[in-house]
Amino acid sequence: MAQTLSVSPRQPGALPTIKDALEVADDDAVITIAPGTYNETVLLQGRRLSLVAGGEPGSVIITSETPGQATITCRDSQITLQGLTVRAGDAPAVASMRGRLRIRQCEASARFAAAISVSDGAVIEATEVRVTGGQYGILIEDSGGSLDRCEIRDVGEDGLIVRLGADPTIRDTVITGSGYRGVYVYQGARPTLEHCEVAESGDIGIAIAHQSAPTLRSCQIVGAGGVGITVGRGCRGLIEGCTVEKCAAPGIQVDEGAAPQIVEARGGTVGPRSVDAKPDGAGQQDPERVERLLAQLDAMVGLAGVKEEVRALIDEIQVNEWRRDAGLAVGAVSHHLIFTGAPGTGKTTVARIYGELLKALGVLPGGKFKEVARRDLVGQYIGHTAEKTNAVFEEALGGVLFIDEAYTLSRSSGGGADFGREAIDTLVKLMEDHRDAIAVIVAGYTGEMLEFLDANAGLASRFAKTLEFANYSPDELVLIVNRIAHGDDYLLAAGLDDALREWFGQVERDQNFGNAREARRLLESMRKAQSGRLRKLGRVPDRDDLRTLVLDDLLGATR
Template sequence: MARTLLVSTRQHGAYPTLADALEIAESGATISIEPGEYRETVAVADSSLTLVALGEPGAVTLDATGLGRPAVSTRDATVTLRGLTLRCGDGQTVHASGGRLELTDCVLSAGYGAAITATDGAELRAGSCRITAGQYGIVCSDATGVIEACEISDVTDDGIIVRLGADPTIRTTTITRSGYRGVYVYQSGRPTLDSCEISRTGDVGVAIAYDSSPTLRSCHVHHTRGVGILVGSGCGGTIEDCRFEETAAPEILVEPGANPTISAARLTPAITTEDDGAQAEVEKLLGQLDAMVGLAAVKSEVRALIDEMQVNTWRREAGLSVGAVSHHLIFTGAPGTGKTTVARLYGQLLKSLGVLPDGTFKEVSRRDLVGQYIGHTAEKTAAVVEEATGGVLFIDEAYTLSRSSGGGADFGQEAVDMLVKLMEDRRDSLAVIVAGYTVEMSDFLDTNSGLASRFAKTLEFENYSPDELTLIAGRIAASDDYLLAPGLEDGLFEWFAGIDRGANFGNAREARKLLEGMRKAQSGRLRKLGRVPSRDDLRTLTLDDLLAATGS
């Protein structure tokens, strides 16, 4: 039978320190700790151990501040901690590598590190614990487990981090006053957050990035400086029956290339009818549109279109006549001005209004529509339209359809003629958006006498201003976990104000290309430091990086 060892500085026959008890403790032992403050650390490897605090809650403190190690560290061990107050003022407090770590009714605080870290396949079980300080609250990296009824507050960066395929279940847990994000899921993280509350964050409530697919169910996200939930490109997962209050717009921001399943997401107070739910979805999508940089005229035009469609729906429901309305649009302007993103949102808006059956979005170019022999083009075009029916068909650089490819017969005109017919035939189940440079698109509309009349409106996407490009660059950097050093925004503005805005100007693409160059410049700079860079070093882009990237 496993022994129970007593640690006490007052009781005769007890072990005066944890180190004394640990020295003779066999696997499976329980160490009971009398009230007091113990300036010690506990390290357990390939063994089983339980540490239990005696006395009133908070009466036993294990303080590792200044000792250079976590208060408790485990490796391939089974360790249980009950009722302890654990501190490490200059690093992480509890670390588990492999094995199983269980904490119940513990209070933790950390310095430059996480209060709890679970890595390398560890199973973490934390119940009714409080984390009151630290750089991070809990970090699960290639780990699993259950975090339930815990409270995390006043951490300087992220409340909970889940990464490297970790899949913990986090239930009824409160995260508040995080300096950065409430929950950050990245590098294929797959956690389940059930009935959690995330509030008063310095930025996003929940951020999802780098191929992650979490499940968020019945969570309440409120009073965040950033959006409620951010789903990055390439990410999926499920967001179900969550509530939002006093977040930045939109409540849920889904970046292009992300494909989460979102159901019954709502603002407080709860939506109670189907009509209210549809309206909330429309407002959410319009919020995503408003969150885009610039494009004031485009946003106004889209809102006007949505207003008209909404009124037509109400008129139809009231038994009033509604004239035939085309949902096809023309987007003109230079590359990198958000045309594809707006087209996706437009399709989702039409679905939310019940105008189109689903939110299908199919982007094609000339090669997807034009065949190589007589009859082939009509067949290809019809097949593409069939796939897009129910949603949006987006044709980028549409004017190339009317240009000969050279070297013999060209069937681009056949594709245009076929589109004109199908756009009319499927007017009620398809929205076709053609996009391209302004002058070229004007010429394109002249290639068929009925083409221009098929479109409801032309939306002109203007080039971004230097201020807007600076803001875009800042957003791209933030989404990739970079910070702009003081003075860098001014440098970016000067660069964007001075570059040539000719026919090949790429707008947001220029900002992304510049950030990529700056990251490469930062990598070279950090390699020359002669030391391992700090976390701030790794996150910060400087004016020197801009100068190196631009050759200035």
């Protein structure tokens, strides 16, 4: 008979923590956890046991903020999780490597990682599992198993990721509100999706790439911001009886060199083709998407002041829409903004989110984002500048026109006639004439942007507000390095965070300091240093060697 252990910090005779129970549990033990919140990091190495909620599903919350470490890690184990809510910070809530994970009636979320990560040949059996919020939903790589009646909702980027030859079966699962792709299948993956719904993804509903060959049967893709299904070059697979509604045209996009079999819902087999779909109507509000975009903004590192200002702008727009619907007077509102600050502080990313927010509020119909610089606006002869500026402006109508290093328009090129000021004068008129059809955002260094605004008497009055993007602190830069590394399948060795923090603390942070770009450049240099170190090992490095960056790599990068 299987051993049964009870965990409760209050019940007499029970073990006070999950860790205590694991220390005395035999193989095949069932650990029943009393309702409550447990701040623990659970590591299961070579174990065979069950962790079960002692109350209703969701009554037990296991949470951990240990940097780079999943809340529950299952390695070479046979584990059952039932009725638990698991939360994490910058690592997965649940991670399974090799072995088998049975997870039933659980909830999982991670702020800056996949909520559930399955890798290295593991097998997952997930039933009625719910993933909400965070950066990614479920990641399955080089693994198999099944997801049955699961739900992935409101994640910042991709909802379900299947890669590296993984071949799970996903049935009756709903993936809705993904900030980027609903489902991303790539690197030779071969999943089967049956009777699944992929709804309201920010971009493509289901994206298939890199020699993958999935099977999609009776799936419904609804309301994607981009195309419903894309099949990339070299991909195959079967798309049978699927419907695509309210997505960008074409509903199903098959690239040249792709060869999927596409079967009509009624059973007639046809070749690669496009399925027409209706785009989202302009002027319609989407409150759920507004909240998802604001959550995506909140997930960015730092920028507390910027986030507060953007929320205030969105609140004002929303209230004005309510007043208009109630038949009350609404004053004219400009959506044009000035972003000031050093490079690499997230100005372009925030501008994109702002444009998407205006679209979700029904203010801008297209939500298109067009980024330009001086060369895109300024011509070489009289009349050419106005022509170029008008063309760029018309292309961006219905969305956001983002002008980076806008102050360069107010500076002479030193070559005789300079047409930068002509571009500014043209923009001033266009911004007034089309104030309700576009958001113009100008960006650059703080001091230089004051010079830019003085170039035309009416320019400053066209902008609703100035948002100042401050330099990132050393702690924030370390977090950025960790996020970039994690996204590229790298890990930072113990103690490396402290060394990075010390390095960023001593770097001169003038207006040329690159912030996030500096963090990315440093990480790239560390990768190069790691490559040199691994080449000298005298053996083929294992998976951990390839993924882990150590102090010597930082020293090599900064020497």
